[in-house]
Amino acid sequence: MNTSLDIKKTYKLYIDGKFSRTESGRYIQWVDSKNNQTINFCHASRKDFRNAVQASRNAFNNWNNFSGYNRGQILYRIAEMLDSRKEQFISELILQGKSKKKSIQEVKQSIDRLVYYAGWSDKFQQIFSRVNPVSTPYYNFSSPEPTGVVSVIAPKNSYLLGFISVIVPAVVGGNTVVVLASEDNPLCAISFSEVLHSSDVPNGVINILSGYCNELAGHFSSHMDVNAVINCSSDLKDSELIRKNSSLNVKRVFDYESIDWTHVDSQDPYLIMDCQEVKTTWHPIGY
Amino acid sequence: MSENSKAKKNSSMSWKYSNALESIEHISISPVYKLFIGGKFVNPISKKYFHSSNPANEKKLAKIALAGKSDVNKAVLAAKSAYDNIWEKIDPKERGKYLFRIARLIQEKSRELAIIESLDGGKPIRESRDIDIPLAAAHFFYYAGWADKLDYAFPGRKASSIGVAGQIIPWNFPLLMAAWKIAPALASGNTVVLKPAESTPLTALKLAEIIQEADLPAGVVNIITGDGTTGELLVNNPNVDKIAFTGSTKVGKMIINSLAATKKKYSLELGGKAANIICEDAAIDQAVEGIINSIFFNQGHVCCAGSRLYVQESISNQIISKLHSRMDHLILGDPLDKNTDIGAINSKAQLKRIKMYLDIGKKDGGEIYQSKHSIPKKGYWCAPTLFTDISQSHRIVQEEIFGPVLAIQSFRTIDEVIAKANNSPYGLSGGVWTDKGSKIFQVSKKIRAGVIWANTFNKFDPTSPFGGYKESGIGREGGLEGLSPYVNIVNRN
Amino acid sequence: MINPIMVYNNRIDQVGCSERVNRIFSRSIKTESKIWALYKILSMIDLTTLEGSDSPGKVKQLCYKASHLHDQYPKLPQVAAICVYPSMVSIAHKSLKSTNIKTASVATGFPSGMTNCKAKLDEVRYVIDEGAEEVDMVISRGHFLSGELNYVSDEIAQVKTACGKVKLKVILETGELNTLDNVRMASDLAMESGADFIKTSTGKISESATPTVVLTMLEAIRDYYNKTGKKIGMKPAGGISKSKLAIQYLVMVKETLGNDWLTPNLFRFGASSLANDVLMQIIKQNKGNYQSSNYFSLD
Structure with missing residues (x-):
């Protein structure tokens, strides 16, 4: 009889295009209630953040x-990579307690969502840019530019679809993100870093942490080099803390807690625009 | 040089412009102004008053009601009731027509408004007459047209009004800021409680009279005067759904903080320390004029002022000497004189702050140049000032002074100057001067700021969005973007 | 020989330039400062007649008018000069003998300048022989626009040599130069080549002195002064018939070049009907009522 021992995978953080252990040396044990299977995740610290x-x-x-x-090419590449690994994600979702049918549906929707936003990459600017008809002899135009570094607290209860739905609008717009995976079920998000890693996403554009919201929300919102926070935590204390801390450097704060990511209307270019700044440029018209 | 001065003595006499004072006969300022709540001027429940005075001669202009907690509450309830019962339901095209009416009335009363603006705030009549008041009217005209066209502004989604907007405006462009706040709020279906700045309430109160004359339904716009505490009460009033604030970054942060436990939306127009970059291939004389406009417009009381000047090394001396001679032709004095370029500093407190920075600049080793003017005995004045021999780490380079004080540094390469320009917590505006098109696009793209003036500075238009990156604020005012802070995007789910 | 780097190095932004003009023109000149300006303007006028139909009689009348602007007002200044065609120089010169008014002549194939350099120099020598104390030459716009800057420069230099101590005003004919960049370049080139004055226009084409052109030329003069210490004069010509505009130009001179330039030695108006409007304004200022042109002689 051929027996071979299971390889117990260690799930790491994804920072700067590298899979790294938390500097804190801490870990989170995740237990699958049905099979009593355990998985260990890194317990990210403020220094990892x-x-x-x-x-x-x-x-x-x-x-x-x-x-x-x-950017669109790269996002579409992520969709391709996710598609080629969809069995893995379906089984991960099942492992995290979803029905098979719902898991298949969620992976399909996740791929669609990536494709949807990949398609916006060179279009939202056209929808949201304008030439402003000023009444003086000037050419005046406004166009969106990314806000900068965005910290994201991903939805707790939509491990893959919600995770993708909140980071991709920011990323397609040219922002870079640091995202905290669902603290209850981080598996899909952490596996997703492997998809990213094989998708030509430049290092550091998407950084994924696993850890606890109440430990990290304060840092996510107080770091002076973070320009915006997307918050999907339903904990009012987290939300209040984030809003309070955002005052330190006038961070933009977006609360996506109530959005149902399975709904097709939860995708739109206005979400891309949340992490955009409109820049207006003036120039004289003459000779 | 000695020949030059001889020649000056020999010339028969030098030509000085005679006084050209704007006549103030036809304007009316009441001795007392009450609160404008629910379409009427009402006595403050607080029974408190303060004075608004003319910063050019320190004379009191009028006694102004100071809104306390009950007054703020009353105003907010008036706005809420007007929102629930009238404004939210009214045919949008009628909303637009009210705004058109207000715009027309501002135009009709433009001379009176300009004079009062200059009396109350100290700004030269040339600016209030040619810039503040016409732009305020234009702003109402622009947003009037949006009222029944909002569906076109938010393709694919529906935008709905938010409710009661609490709006707090600064003292540097009193009527214009009132227009920036009120016009988009009303166009998109919100009602308003506006608090003008403590030192410059008069034109907002004149606007209240105009609003009355325009028969705007009672409570749609309420104007309550007061100080910082009044503003705080407005921010924290539970029936206010949205806060719009223009002012200092410090107060903006306090507002974010106090709204943390609420779901109130907010938009903020905060401070700035704009870099104005002059490349060696710029049109020099126009650049010099642009520098003058960038920092001495409205005594430098401008959040988007180009207060950090970066001049490319090879033209640095030339630019500075041209600035000196241009500054010597600026006329400082009575804001009501049509020839005045530099009016009074808005308040005693602001003058004190500016003087503090002048001292800091000198103490830190900066080389100061001030144009020579005879400073009036009464009132608050500051001569146009340049600092050279300074670096990024000087406080006068980092901090917003909000006065006619320019910090000048030179640079050698474009990459260097872009890095320096972005080396600031602010990101409201920026300027670049070059005759080379491709350089304009490169520099203007790389400056992290909401408004870039290329080969010009301090231009404004109702169709043109204005607002900052980073600590300079959240949201835009003006243009289509200026509607966004006053709507919720609905039918998302 | 001119230095091309110097010439090309000054760019003008049209919109910025016209904004500066608007700001200058928004100055409000009242009461004493207005009267001072009006008197000054009279003294700066180059009273001009440049018609193919000019006759000795007309030139004599003009010269009389120049020194008797309005005899009811004895303390009025005289105009600065009479400007005529070459064939009228001797008549003008004789008529002005007992005055301080200068005789100025256009030359160098005025107004087009479409002749050879030798003919131009001969004409300059001729008008000086006839008694011209000031020469208003035109530049070769064709050569300028085709990039032959050295040709234009050499020509000006030769004319200046021919002029000797006679004041040389160089007409750029800015209406044919198309851009303010060219106006600036031509101004720099003329000054570097020996001009005592630079002048906007011949008055013979539809576009004459415009405010942005005048400002651009004044700025060129200022920069040249700062560089060399030499004070070059300025003469806007054509289209300046109202005293309000003339006063605005004085403001422009004052705020660009300073009070030093507010003298007929350094600033002139080339105009034919400006004088009467200024006179009407002076009398209005003194008497308080508006005037009618019927009361002012038409020469």
């Missing part, structure tokens, strides 16, 4: 300067 922000900041200038076309 700090490193991730630094990576995001370094990546921002580069990513921001990618053409929309190029």
Whole structure:
């Protein structure tokens, strides 16, 4: 009889395009109630977050300067990679307690969502840019530019679809993100980093942490080099803390807690625009 | 040089402009102004008053009601009732027509409004007459047209009004800021409680009279005067659904803080320390004029003022000497004189703050140049000022002074100057001057700020969005973007 | 020989320039400062007649008018000069003998300048022989626009040599130069080549002195002064018939070049009907009522 021992995988953080252990040496044990299977995740610390922000900041200038076309290509590549690993994600969702039917549906929707936003990469600017008809002899136009580094607290209860739905609008717009995976079920998000890793996403554009919201929300919102926070935590204390801390450097705060990500109307370019700044440029018309 | 001065003595006489004072005969300022709540001027329940005075001669202009807690509450309830019963339901095209009416009335009363603006705030009549008041009217005209066209502004989604907007405005462009706040709020179906700045309430109260004259339904716009505490009460009033604030970053942060436990929306227009970059291939004389406009417009009381000047090394001396001679032709004095370029500093407190920065600049080793003017004995004045021999780490380079004080540094390469321009917690505006098109696009793209003036500075238009990156604020005012802070995107789920 | 780098280095933004003009023109000049300006303007006028139909009689009348602007007002200044065609120079010169008014002549194939350099120099020598104390030359716009800056420069330099101590005003004919960049370039080039004055226009094409052109030229003069210490004069010509506009130009001179330039030695108006409007304004200022042109002689 051929027996071989299961390989117990260690799930790491994804920071600056590298799979790294938490500097804190802590871990979170995740137990599958049905099979009594356990998985260990890194228990990210504020220093891991700090490193991730630094990576995001370094990546921002580069990513921001990618053409929309190029960003779209990369997002579509992520969709392709997710599609080629869909069995893995379906089984992970099942493992985390979803029905098979719902799991298949969620992976399909996740791929669709990536494709949806990939398609916006070189179009939302056209929808939200304008030439403003000023009454003086000036050419005046406004167009969106990414806000910068965005910290994201991903939905607790939509491990894959919700996770993708909240980070991708920011990323397609040229922002870089540090995202905290669902603290109850981080598996899909952490596996997703492997998809990213094989998808030509430049290092540092998407950084994924596993850990606890109540430990990290304060840091996610107080870091002075973070420009915006997307908050999906339903805990009012977290929300209040985030809003309070955002005053430190006038962070933009977006609360997506109530959005149902399975609904097709939960995707729109206005979510991309949340993490955009409109820049208006004036120039005289003459000779 | 000595020949030059001889020549000056020999010339028969130098030509000085005679006084050209704007006549103030036809304006009316009441001795007392009450609160404008529910379409009527009412006595403050607080029974408190303060004075608004003319910063050019320190004379009191009028006694102004100070809204206390009950007054704020009363105003907010008036706005809420007007929202629930009238404004939310009214045919949008009728909303637009009210705004058109207000715009027309501002135009008709433009001279009176300009004079009062200059009396109350100290700004030169040339600016209030040619810039503040016409732009205020234009702003109402622009948003009037949006009222029944909101579906076109938010393609694919529906935008709905928010409710009662509490709006707090600063003292640097009193009527214009009132227009920036009220017009988009009303166009998108909200009702308003506006609090003008303590030192410049008069034109907002004149606007209240105009609103009355326009027969705007009672309570749609309420104007309550007061100080910082009044503003705080407005921010924290539970029936206010949205806060719009223009003012300092410090107060903006306090507002974010106090709204943390609520679901209130907010938009903020905060401070700035704009970099104005002059490249060696710029049109020099126009750049010099642009620098003058960037920092001495409205005595430098402008959040988007180009207070950090970066001049490319090879033209640095030339620019500075041209600035000196241009500054010597600026006329400082009575704001009501049509030839005045530099009016009075808005308040004693602001003058004190500016002087503090002048001292800091000098103490930190900066080389100061001030144009020579005879400073009137009464009132608050500051001569146009340049600082050279300074660096990024000087406080006068980092902090917003909000006065006619320019910090000048030179640079060698474009990459260097972009890095320096972005080396600031602010990101409201920026300027770049070059004759080379591709350089304009490169520099303007890389400056992290909401408004970039290329080969110009301090231009405003109702169709043009205005607002900051980073600590300079959240949201835009003006243009289509200016509607967004006053609507909720609905039918998302 | 001019230095091309110097010439090309000054760019003008049209919109910014016209905004500066608007700001200058928004100055409000009242009471004493207005009267001062009106008197000054009279003294700066180059009273001009440049018609193919000019006759000795007309030139004599003009010269009389120049020194008797309005005899009811004895303390009025005289105009600065009479400006005529070459064939009228001797008549003008004789008529002005007992005055301080200068005789100025256009030359160098005025107004088009479409002749050879030798003919131009001969004409300059001729008008000086006839008694011209000031020469208003035109630049070769064709050469300028085709990029032959050295040709234009050499020509100005040769004319200046021919002029000797006679004041040389160089007409750029800015209406044919198309852009303010060109106006600036031509101004720099003329000053570098020996001009004592630079002048906007011949008055013979539809576009004459415009405010942005005048400002651009004044700025060129200021920069040249700062560089060399030499004070070059300025003469806007054509289209300036109202005293309000003339006062606005004085404001422009004052705020660009300073009070030093507010003298007929350094600033002139090339105009034919400006004088009467200024006179009407002076009398209005003194008497308080508005005037009618019927009371002012028409020469």
